[in-house]
């Protein structure tokens with residue numbers, strides 16, 4: 143065993159082996175993998191080996207598509223068989239809501255290039271006759287679905303890595319990982335210590351323990367999971383072709399052919415967590431005792447859907463643990479707060495996702511960034527607020543709802559409330575219907591009178607529609623108030639603060655008393671942040687951005703910090719409100735003795751409001767005349783009392799996130815991770831207008847952004863008005879022109895002020911023309927759409943700036 147290496151990967155499951163292979167594929171051959179037992183000894187060996195591309199998140203679906211295509215490459219490189227069966231598979235819908243979901247998924251697949259099909263019950267019966275189609279509305283068929291041999295596949299990754307120079311050491315448990323001052327690591331093992339530049343935690347079932355060795359907490363939990371393999375079934379083995387996979391979400395089951403019988407697994411509603419207090423080190427290549435009582439309801443439902451099961455004998459019962467993050471997605475990337483320490487954990491579908499996870503991590507390690515937006519699987523989507531007590535109930539909820547319809551507006555209840563601002567009780571008393579955002583409770587909207595305090599999950603307009611309209615009108619006609627705790631906020635101070643900002647942000651850094659908007663770019667020129675920068679003094683700046691991106695942005699700031707600059711995340715140390723609408727100025731003037739009539743759009747000032755000295759920024763994401771007022775959280779209730787009292791003569795109403803996301807559409811404002819994400823460039827999204835091309839600074843991403851400007855974008859973001867009925871665009875719906883899918887939507891919604899359904903969509907540049915007519919497919923129906931060239935509200939910005 144060598145004692146120095148560039149990378150130590152801890153864990154020889156499918157994920158660790160994939161990471162190892164991809165590192166070698168991208169040119170790092172001085173890499174090694176340490177496995178405490180034999181390869182596959184964690185959750186990998188007993189997996190059912192199923193794989194599929196379908197995933198509600200398009201970036202996860204892309205990783206899954208990559209993984210499935212990779213297996214042939216592995217077989218060719220190594221000569222080993224992955225035991226591939228491309229049997230195709232479908233997901234059943236037994237309610238209109240679930241069918242809506244499948245229609246929405248099919249629509250997304252059109253621009254993703256996935257050849258899925260919607261099937262009728264008769265078509266289902268034809269290709270999978272063992273399915274009882276009673277109550278089935280339809281299904282989504284994916285020809286790429288299939289299954290493989292988990293052990294063979296893991297060994298194929300391992301052999302491919304070895305062939306490219308990687309070393310794999312088995313029976314070598316890692317006992318400690320100790321950082322050195324220069325950012326490298328001493329990895330202490332049963333067989334000696336290895337000095338490594340980088341460490342990757344691919345510890346699977348033991349990822350929590352491995353993370354703890356480096357002093358960090360990884361938010362995942364192992365769950366117990368069952369599948370059964372039946373004896374031979376004539377209706378299965380007498381077929382000419384392999385039986386397709388069938389997922390019956392309402393019945394909580396997935397089914398496929400195994401030899402001459404069937405294999406059926408269950409995601410039961412009352413699941414059980416495994417090893418709550420830590421995974422035992424003496425557990426290796428083992429199963430858990432059968433517990434058929436736990437899945438008896440699911441078994442009964444599967445007998446109804448697949449009657450042949452009721453009489454088939456059970457040949458094998460597999461009951462084993464595997465890990466889940468609170469949202470069910472992998473936890474990948476550089477661990478915030480640690481140098482050269484990487485996570486490849488929480489991969490609950492190693493055979494659908496393991497290849498993509500390995501590729502993404504290897505790209506990140508070897509080049510500093512990934513080719514696509516990582517937000518859905520980046521470990522930094524969880525911040526320091528994540529803790530054990532939260533993870534367990536959220537993982538339980540995720541497991542038990544794995545096959546529930548994933549409504550875009552659903553707010554799941556487990557582990558809430560976790561973080562609350564001082565305004566929680568006040569807003570709750572005013573009828574707040576709460577959302578959950580990066581651990582924090584945030585009002586989505588306010589119910590009034592007899593309106594229910596619960597938003598009905600739906601793909602169509604929900605019961606929040608009326609209330610949201612009411613709040614939008616309050617803003618546009620008078621004044622609305624909304625808490626700004628849920629903005630990510632940073633203080634940047636020190637002699638080099640301006641230089642640092644000039645380097646890290648692509649836009650202009652403002653003079654004292656002023657505010658600018660700026661994109662933050664990756665080295666390859668893609669958007670990794672959209673920031674508001676306020677200059678309080680020559681060495682004193684404030685940044686605001688997405689609350690949910692705090693760990694992501696802080697990690698980037700840490701990685702690119704300069705001497706004599708202090709960057710502090712003050713998101714939870716600073717709170718306040720925004721007031722917006724034509725009466726906002728009058729409200730603000732009522733509570734301060736200082737004259738604010740000369741406060742221009744994009745000015746920032748320190749003002750005394752009654753008892754408090756606060757920072758006021760003249761800017762509003764609602765696109766209206768508005769002010770953001772920042773204070774200490776302990777002062778927030780006092781500030782509220784003042785603003786609320788001053789707002790009453792003007793009909794002030796509180797407004798929530800639903801109204802904010804509707805109001806921004808009136809002015810065509812994009813939003814983080816919808817329009818502005820690492821999948822897109824400033825030139826494509828229009829954010830290039832905020833780039834300070836003339837500043838004499840080599841800001842990060844400059845060369846790439848200049849090249850993109852020179853080449854011109856091949857697609858551009860446009861705003862459309864859609865002839866929708868009761869369902870608006872959510873994101874990734876295809877855009878049709880002349881009978882062809884040419885683009886897709888990034889987000890949309892209903893503009894209550896304009897009375898129109900709106901959507902942002904990417905259109906190929908050559909097709910963009912004034913008043914362009916197109917169609918946007920919403921829930922399977924192609925709706926007429928017309929490009930809106932300039933905002934229909936406040937087109938000249940007079941109201942916002944006036």
Ligand SMILES: Cc1cc2nc3c(=O)[nH]c(=O)nc-3n(C[C@H](O)[C@H](O)[C@H](O)COP(=O)(O)OP(=O)(O)OC[C@H]3O[C@@H](n4cnc5c(N)ncnc54)[C@H](O)[C@@H]3O)c2cc1C
Nearest residue numbers: 153155157178184185186190191192316346347491492493
């Ligand atoms: C019953 C069941 C059915 C499943 N069916 C499917 C399916 O059909 N399709 C699918 O895609 N997925 C399925 N899965 C999930 C799949 O098994 C996991 O996604 C996958 O195994 C995760 O792989 P991993 O490499 O992350 O973790 P693991 O397989 O747990 O590997 C981690 C490895 O790290 C090693 N290790 C840990 N700590 C140390 C240390 N300190 N030093 C050295 N080595 C260490 C362990 O020994 C282990 O080998 C199923 C899981 C179960 C339980």
